[in-house]
Amino acid sequence: MAEHQLFRKRVLVTGGAGFLGSHLCQRLLDAGHDVLCVDNYYTGRRSNIEHLFANSRFEALRHDITAPLFVEVDEIFNLACPASPVHYQFDPVQTLKTCVHGSINMLGLAKRIKGKIFQASTSEVYGDPLVHPQLESYWGHVNPLGPRSCYDEGKRAAETLFMDYHRQHGVDIRIARIFNTYGPRMHPNDGRVVSNFVIQALQGQDITIYGDGSQTRSFCYVDDLIDGFLKLMEQSGTIGPCNIGNPNEFTIRQLAEAAVEMTGSRSKLVYLPLPTDDPKQRQPDITLAREALGWEPAVQLREGLERTIAYFDQLLAGKRSI
Template sequence: MSGKTVLVTGGAGFLGSHLCDRLVEMGDDVICVDNFFSGSKQNIKHLLGHPRFELIRHDIVRPLFVEAEQIYNLACPASPKAYQYNPIKTIKTSTVGMVNVLGLAKRCGARVLHTSTSEIYGDPEVHPQPEEYWGNVNPVGPRSCYDEGKRVAESLCINYHLAHQLEVRIVRIFNTYGPRMHPDDGRVVSNFIMQALHGKPLTLYGDGLQTRSFCYVDDLIEGFIRMMNQTETIGPVNLGNPGEFTMKQLAQAVLEITGATSGMTHEPLPQDDPKQRCPDISKAEKYLNWRPETNLHQGLQRTIEFYRHVSEAQ
């Protein structure tokens, strides 16, 4: 089905801009909403002027009045550096902003896909993490503005669904990377690549043996589309790559692909930094027939190529 009017909140962000590309390519009319707190006009510059693309500068903490058949809610800073910069703003986006998005959907009769996060599992005591796991989150820690905000947003989605029969879909995103990640957003993939390209040692926190799973952006966007357009489950459904790597393995891969010889250095582990993070994607496989296709080496090569162009342009 194409030719729908689709609203993407946070549409000028890393993931949002790739989603807008895909929806326009599919033939949908896309309304991109962003307040540019962490998004960038550069990410959607190539879409400006396209007949099926519209950009609105707006903060979803304030009510929004547009018409749409589907809404992808991606509005929220996602890197620790960004969401801890203004924690009150972060939690308001996930709570007040979520209420506004759901209210808009209720008025329009739109289906909402909300992008939640693996951070709701906190520092997990169950591994890998299935959707049934309730998490181990510090409600007053430095990451709580994001973790707890996203947990409340999921609750709001479910309660709007139960109270108003609103069509909702919830996905939980695990670490995703690729072109258009901000070079200075503080996430591990961008940190390692930029350090390597500038000949600096790659910073490992703790012993570097904590693990993450890394999903390439194109695979994740495919998961979004499939989740939105299926009718078997409202979720939540984990979307991520079940391949698990230590931070040291990731650093070694970045050094190898970039050809950098700068080595690694160690810093203390930040508070509440999860030791393990890996998705159980059996529900995504069952309901969406979805599994990531891009391996870490392929994805890193494409991402490093993007950052090389960014560095050369500066």
């Protein structure tokens, strides 16, 4: 028997047909585990997981986690929730229900099966931060009443639920705070800055920058992020929250210029008003991830952009299905 089969688990991934979820499902299968992918396909896409259907250890179930789920698994990765402003603001009440009701349902399942559960939280819990870079001990600067609040406050409430289930019921939890992530299988219409800039550049359209482009972000390639997920889940030294992201900081204008240059585009940069509550800066302090997980990102922006551009180039050419 292969060594990895001695530790074979049945793992539930909610939001498993999404951008991050589909990569996680692949990695878990590669490690020899059985995977139950649950998704309601609001933003997840069947095309993200079609290549996994032939694997006998992979199962896909259409389900919305705001309703209870009764399955037998060993571990849970809770990734279900729209993560881009375009999608989470379309139905803000449902977004908040996914964060709160969905977390309650998944935590209840973890309590019943006595299994470990991972929460995909977000750097949005820091809001428009007054501390830079952001440490896990920072409580954040968040508007509870704005158009982004359904997501920001939903994820903050989810972290509260995870900590309370841990303290009150002894549920074995892990919480990761995800910073901007990009790579193949991003939804082409999700409105996120990397996919927006790459698609606009490939199509020769104007590159739309919100604000003056001086606001900063830190971009983590998806493979690095999934490495961080798995390392956080496997260790027992910390339950989190733990920042998972690339600490290298870039302005939005620098990203736009890189997209134009790397695609050989003639696109021009145009500037539009900054959306409400859009943070001016976002950069993770990953000291905890380095010390507790032995993790730090390996793929830097230019290399990751090359892979992402190649993916969207094929998508726009009709060689990949949307």
